[in-house]
Amino acid sequence: MSVVLKILSPGILSSLQDEGRKGFAGFGVPRSGAADTLSLRLGNVLVGNAPFETALEFRFLGPKVMAEGGRIRLGLAGDVTAELNLADGGDSIAIKPWQSVTLDDGDVLSVEPLKNGATGYLTVEGGFDLAPVLDSCSTYARAKLGGVNGLPLQAGDSIKVRLTHPRDGLEKIVSAPMLTTAETIRVMTGPQDDYFSDDMIVKFTDQSYKVSSDVDRMGIRLEGDELKPLPEKGSDLISDGIVPGAIQVPGSGQPIILFVDCQTIGGYPKIGAVITSDLPLLGQLVPGNDIKFQYVSLDEAQAAREEQKLELDRAISSIQDYFGEGVMDLKALYEVNLIGGVVDASLTGHFPGHLEA
Numbered sequence: 001m002s003v004v005l006k007i008l009s010p011g012i013l014s015s016l017q018d019e020g021r022k023g024f025a026g027f028g029v030p031r032s033g034a035a036d037t038l039s040l041r042l043g044n045v046l047v048g049n050a051p052f053e054t055a056l057e058f059r060f061l062g063p064k065v066m067a068e069g070g071r072i073r074l075g076l077a078g079d080v081t082a083e084l085n086l087a088d089g090g091d092s093i094a095i096k097p098w099q100s101v102t103l104d105d106g107d108v109l110s111v112e113p114l115k116n117g118a119t120g121y122l123t124v125e126g127g128f129d130l131a132p133v134l135d136s137c138s139t140y141a142r143a144k145l146g147g148v149n150g151l152p153l154q155a156g157d158s159i160k161v162r163l164t165h166p167r168d169g170l171e172k173i174v175s176a177p178m179l180t181t182a183e184t185i186r187v188m189t190g191p192q193d194d195y196f197s198d199d200m201i202v203k204f205t206d207q208s209y210k211v212s213s214d215v216d217r218m219g220i221r222l223e224g225d226e227l228k229p230l231p232e233k234g235s236d237l238i239s240d241g242i243v244p245g246a247i248q249v250p251g252s253g254q255p256i257i258l259f260v261d262c263q264t265i266g267g268y269p270k271i272g273a274v275i276t277s278d279l280p281l282l283g284q285l286v287p288g289n290d291i292k293f294q295y296v297s298l299d300e301a302q303a304a305r306e307e308q309k310l311e312l313d314r315a316i317s318s319i320q321d322y323f324g325e326g327v328m329d330l331k332a333l334y335e336v337n338l339i340g341g342v343v344d345a346s347l348t349g350h351f352p353g354h355l356e357a
Contacts, residue, residue: 002069002160003067003068003069003070003071003072003160003161003163003164004067004068004069004158004159004160004161005056005065005066005067005068005072005074005124005128005158005159005161006065006066006067006068006156006157006158006159007063007064007065007153007154007155007156007157007158007159008063008064008065008066008108008155009063009064009155010058010063010152010153010154010155010157011058011059011060011061011062011063011064011111012058012059012060012061013058013059013060013152013216013217014056014057014058014059014062014063014152014153015056015057015138015139015141015147015152015153016054016055016056016057016128016130016137016138016139016146016147016148016153016159017032017033017034017035017040017054017055017057017138017139018033018034018040018052018053018054018055018136018137018138019033019034019037019052019136019138020032020033020034020136020138020260021033021134021135021136021138021140021145022135022136023135024134025241025243025264026264028263028264028265029134029140029143029145029264030140030260030261030262030263030264031243031244031260032136032138032139032140032145032146032217032260032261033136033138033260034052034055034057034121034138034260034283035057035059035118035119035217035259035260035280035282035283036078036117036119036121036180036280036283036284037052037279037280038178038180038280038308038312039077039078039119039120039121039180039280039283040052040055040057040077040121040123041312042077042098042174042177042178042312042315042316043055043075043076043077043078043098043121043122043123044075044077044123045316045319046075046077046098046099046100046123046172046173046174046319047073047074047075047100047123047124047125047172048125048167049123049124049125049126049127050127053123053124053127054127054128054130054137054138055077055121055122055123055124056121056122056123056124056153056159057119057120057121058111058119058120058121058122059118059119060113060114060118060286061111061113061114062080062082062110062111062112062113062114062120062122063111063122063153064108064109064110064111065103065108065109065111065122066103066106066107066108066109067103067104067105067106067107068105068106068158069105070105070164070165071102071103071104071105071164071165071166072102072103072124072125072161072163072166073100073101073102073103073124073125073163073166073167074100074101074102074103074109074122074123074124074125075098075099075100075101075121075122075123075124075125075172076095076096076097076098076099076100076101076111076120076121076122077098077120077121077122077123078097078114078117078119078120078121078180078284079097079114079115079116079117079120079180080097080098080111080112080114080120080121081094081095081096081097081111081112081115082094082095082101082109082110082111082112083095083109083110083112084101084103084107084108084109084110085107085108085109085110086104086107087104087105087106087107087108095109096173097177098173098174098177099171099172099173099174099322100125100171100172100173100322101171102166102169102171109122116181116284117180117181117284117286118215118283118284118285118286119283119284124161125163125166125167126161126162126163126167127161127162128159128160128161128162129160129161129162130146130147130159132146133145133146133150134146139151139152140261142218142261170321170322171321171322171323171324172319172320172321172322173319173320173322174315174316174318174319175318175319175320176314176315176318177315177318178311178312178315180280180281180283180284181281181284182278182281183289183290183291183292184291184292184293184294185274185278185281185282185291185292185293185294186274186275186277186278186293186294186295186296186300186301186304187247187272187273187274187275187278187293187294187295187296188272188273188275188295188296188297188298188301189201189271189272189295190270190271190272190273191240191270191273192237192269192270192271193271193272194233195229195230195233195234195237195249195269195271196227196228196229196230196249196269196271197230200227200228200229201271203225203227204227204255204271204272204293205292205293205294205295207224207225207292208224208290208291208292209222209223209224209255209290209291209292209293210222210223210224210288210289210290211223211285211286211287211288211289211290211291212287213287215285215286215287216259216261217259217260217261218258218259218261218262218263219256219257219258219259219262220256220257220259220282220285221254221255221256222254222255222256222257222291223254224254224255226252226253226254227249227253227254227255227271228253229249229269233269235249235250235251235268235269236251236267236268237267237268237269238267239265239266239267240265240266240267241264241265242258242262242263242264242265242266242270243258243262243273244258244259244260244262244279244282245257245258245259245273245274245275245276245278245279245282246258246262246266246270246273246274247270247271247272247273247274247293248266248268248269248270249268249269249270249271250268251268255271256268257274257282259282259283260283272293272295275296275301275304275305276301276305277301277304277305277307277308278304
C-alpha cells in the first residue's frame with residue numbers, strides 16, 4: 001500500500017512548491033516556486049532533504065493533514081505551530097516552529113494560523129512522489145501546471161510520498177532559525193527610473209507604504225502617496241520583460257511589487273527591483289504591514305547575498321536532535337564528562353591535614 005499525506009483541510013492558498021520553473025519565461029511561463037525560498041530550504045534540511053525539494057506551502061492558515069498507509073516525517077518551516085493528535089487517542093501534542101514531527105498511520109497534524117508572517121511550509125522527509133511539469137513540481141494554478149492536478153490543494157487530496165519509513169527515530173529542531181521578516185526592503189534602480197523626477201525617486205524611498213489587502217502570489221499592491229511619472233513619459237510603455245521583485249508604477253501611482261507567479265512581460269514603468277536576498281521577505285508580507293524601500297548598489301546587493309548565505313549556514317548548523325519539552329537529552333548527557341577533579345584518596349597531599357601518611 002502506498003504511503004500518502006492526506007489533506008483533510010487545505011488551509012488557505014495551500015499548494016506544492018519547489019524552486020520554480022527556470023528558463024521558460026521566453027515562452028510566457030512564470031517562474032512560480034516558493035514564496036519564501038529561505039524557509040523552504042531550511043525546512044528541507046531539517047528533514048534531510050535537498051534544499052529545494054517540493055514542499056507544501058500555505059498562506060496565513062495551515063492545513064490539517066493525516067498520514068495514511070504508514071509513517072511520514074514532516075518539518076514545520078516558518079513561524080508555524082501545530083497540534084498532533086494520535087490515532088490511538090490521548091492528549092494532543094503541541095509542535096513547535098522549526099521542528100520535525102513523525103506521523104504514524106492515522107495520526108492527524110493540524111497547523112495553526114500564523115502569528116507572524118504570511119507563509120509557512122510542511123516539508124516531507126524524502127519528498128513527494130510527483131511528476132515534474134517543465135522541470136518543476138511547483139503549482140501554477142492559472143495555467144493548471146504542476147502540483148496536484150495543477151490546482152491549489154483541496155480537501156480529500158492524497159499526495160504520495162517517496163519514503164515508506166522515516167530514516168531514523170530522531171526528531172530535529174532548528175535552534176537558531178533565520179529572521180524571515182523585515183520592515184525595509186532593499187532595491188536596485190530601474191530599469192525605468194528615468195520615468196520619474198528626482199523628487200519622485202526621493203519620495204519613493206522616504207515614505208512608508210502599507211501593504212494592501214490585494215496580495216497574492218502574483219503581486220503585492222501597496223498604498224501610499226502617489227508617485228507621478230514625468231509628463232513627457234507617462235505611465236505606459238511598450239511591454240518588456242519583468243521578473244519577480246520588479247516594482248511597477250501604474251497610472252494610479254500606487255506601486256505593485258510583482259511576485260513569484262507574475263506575468264513575464266508588462267507595460268508599466270518599473271521604478272526599481274527588489275534584490276535577490278530580499279525576495280523571500282516579500283513572501284512574509286501581511287496586509288497592513290508598513291514597509292520602506294532602500295536603494296542599494298550592485299556591490300551592496302552582492303554583499304547582502306553573501307551575508308545571507310552565511311546566515312543560512314549558521315541556521316543549518318544549529319539543527320540538533322529534539323526530544324521534546326522537559327525531556328532529558330540523554331545523547332548530549334552521555335557526550336559530556338560529568339565528573340571532574342577525581343583524586344585518589346590513598347595518595348598523600350590531596351587533602352591537607354587529613355589522610356596524611
